[in-house]
Amino acid sequence: MTEELIDEGIENYEKSTRFSDAEKIALRYSEWMATAPERIDAAFYGALKKHYSVAEIVELGSYIGFNVGYHTFFGTLDFYPMFTPDGRLVSQEESRRVYGDRPVSHLKGAVQRAASDNDAE
């Protein structure tokens, strides 16, 4: 797993050649659960069942639902990871500076900021 693959899976999975049809529909399931649950209908579940067992669909669906709820709640608590992308233990203020105020790709600054801090030390 790389940061590039994470970003590809979030921002460009539909057109990407790096994900299988099964992976794409799982990513679509997740995106729609959070942003457009009305699009997840019987036809969508029929399409899911072509790639996944019912047990896997229940696993995915409940996992996604759980994460939809929890990420919203955690976002209101305004706290940051204890460690930088390169594994250094940092304060909350330093973590905010490294990761930024909004959840974006680590390749859009966090990795570089963490590396420059490490070089400075």
Next chain:
Amino acid sequence: MTIDPVPLELIDDPGLKERLDQAQEIQTPDPLFLQIMAHVPSYAKAVFDAMYRSHVLGNVDHKLKEIIRIQLARLAKDTYFANLRSAKARQAGLTEEMIEAGCGDFENDEGFSKAEKWALRYAYLMFRERNRVDKTFYDEGKTLYSEAEIMELGAFIAFHYGLQVFMRTLQAFPAQDRDGNPVSQEESAALYGTTV
């Protein structure tokens, strides 16, 4: 429904059977939820336990959490959880009128204390205007609740809403009518209606 529930006669895991009895008693969720989750028994037990603990146990009043749960289920447009009612909350005196008041204009309702209004607002804002759930909001909450109670409420809100969004997509309805009689999904849809 988009996922077929596991028939009760095929559920032989003792841990699941015990939780089916709990579900039958509390009615929120009812056994149907466990039958759906039973496709993944380990998930079924863990998720049910987390739901039960966050909803039924804890220091925050269960009736208040029940109102919040229904408020969230309506936001999620989940026909299953929005139509269920906690037997424990009903036994403790929660009425449909109180539920409607909590899901409606609770800010101007004299039936709720300042603390209860803050909790209802917390649930209302979390998935509608989360930017308003900021430090100022939490500071106000801390004058009314302990931090432990705030974490209990926040985690409860997050967990139940997320699962309700998932359940909404399954297009399920309660497995029983309000008197506890088993009904088919078609009967349940006719009884409760398809909008929440």
